[in-house]
Amino acid sequence: MNFKGLSVLLFTAFLVLFFSCTKINESTELGSDLIPAVDNVHTFDTTLDLQAAYHFFNDTTKTLISDYMALGQTTDPVFGTSKADMYFTLSSSAYGTYPFKTAYPNNTDSLKIDSVVLSLAYKGSYGDTTSLINVSVSEITSPRANFNDTTLYRFDNGSIATGSVLGSKTFALKDLKDSILVGRKPSDTAVKAANVLRIRLNNSIAQKLISFDTSSTSGKGGYYSDSTFRLLFRGLAVKATSASGNGAFGYFNLYDNANTQLIVYFRSTVNNVTDTTSATFVHSAYSQINSIQRTPGGPYLANLNVSNPQQLYVQSFPAGSYVGIKIPGLDAFPNKVIHRAEIIACKVPDATGVDNIFTPPSRLLLDRRVPSSASDSAYSFENDLQVGSDGSLNFVAFGGTLGADNAYRFNITRYVQGIVTRKERNDSLRLYAPLRSNLFAKNLNQYISVPNLQYIADGRVVLYGPAVANPAMRLRLRIIYSNL
Incomplete structure (x- = not known):
């Protein structure tokens, strides 16, 4: 027997086996x-x-500030019903200055409120986007100990206390992708926006914000610091009240400060000059709850x-x-x-x-x-x-x-x-x-x-x-x- 040839044959077989196994492992x-x-x-x-x-x-998953928040209601014949509400704080865009461009407190009579709008940045949907969703907005009244910016809240967290309804809106998610006029009146044709939900609120929320000052001692120093602002104004709740048909969830980015804002449109007169402008308040801290409540039903249950x-x-x-x-x-x-x-x-x-x-x-x-x-x-x-x-x-x-x-x-x-x-x-x-x-x-x-x-x-x-x-x-x- 030619052992040299046999050795070559065995070595060749070893290489084939080695690289074949390598291929198998790579798979x-x-x-x-x-x-x-x-x-x-x-x-x-x-x-x-x-x-x-x-x-x-x-589930113990907690809401992060970068998470998209769900809002709406669904009725699923297989799995049951679900409801999603949002609670979040707002902050002034700057502290140490009064945002309404007038000499507070002597000149507030010159302030004329045109309107107050809550704008929410829309990112996506789940469910029937043609369903009509009804939502309401109210101010959070829950004590600060129950809702603060040092706690991360679970997605199945229950509701928290709120005041009277400040505004409401009925909309279909499919329509939020359309461009809409953003401003006070129809003549403001130059500014349009898409993928936002805008909810008109009662002017009383603006009156509250106007009443704050920059003092650290007045008890109304909302514009002295972020912590005092959120002590005096604990934030807003946006709650789903009903939905037609099977319903849907819309998803909103509260941390998109360009599109999620509480906007106060106003006119103020300083030195006999009237300025038509706006003040904005944005979400900028870890103080948010996306309360999603489920009621199991159907074959699932x-x-x-x-x-x-x-x-x-x-x-x-x-x-x-x-x-x-x-x-x-x-x-x-x-x-x-x-x-x-x-x-x-x-x-x-x-x-x-x-x-x-x-x-x-x-x-x-x-x-x-x-x-x-x-x-x-x-x-x-x-x-x-x-x-x-x-x-x-x-x-x-x-x-x-x-x-x-x-x-x-x-x-x-x-x-x-x-x-x-x-x-x-x-x-x-x-x-x-x-x-x-x-x-x-x-x-x-x-x-x-x-x-x-x-x-x-x-x-x-x-x-x-x-x-x-x-x-x-x-x-x-x-x-x-x-x-x-």
């Missing part, structure tokens, strides 16, 4: 195009049954907490739901080379005619529940949901978006490989639709904030459960593997 990072074809000779395909049920989720139901109902946060998943078959799965392991969740076709109104979440999130005394011990799939050097997360490889086949898929290849090869813990999984989630990344040894949705309370979906008759529709774990 978990780069996508499915490098996964070997299932031929049932070298590469195999199997499906493991899951155990699953859905439950209410006690009827099938709650049922083990292995035919259908699973996922409602986005806050006060939404999650699907708890267990994969007992992984504990006995033999040691194999895992080319691809993915959780597949198929969307149930719409039977109510409202899926085009109440659309599925743009992305679902899958994480791991770790046995612990802490009730919120949740871990990311740190080996599958890779964190980039800039802190970004590779959702393209991990999955979670609804595909053209009406299925959500999650790539957990490395997680499954760790269980079957290194006998790592087989955790319970959680499938849900948060705005964001705080998950522990073991490889970083720290918690990371994982963004998921653009808007709070945006989306709901019905998925097939693990016990549905059609195996191709079941919630399942699919594994593509080779023998060692």
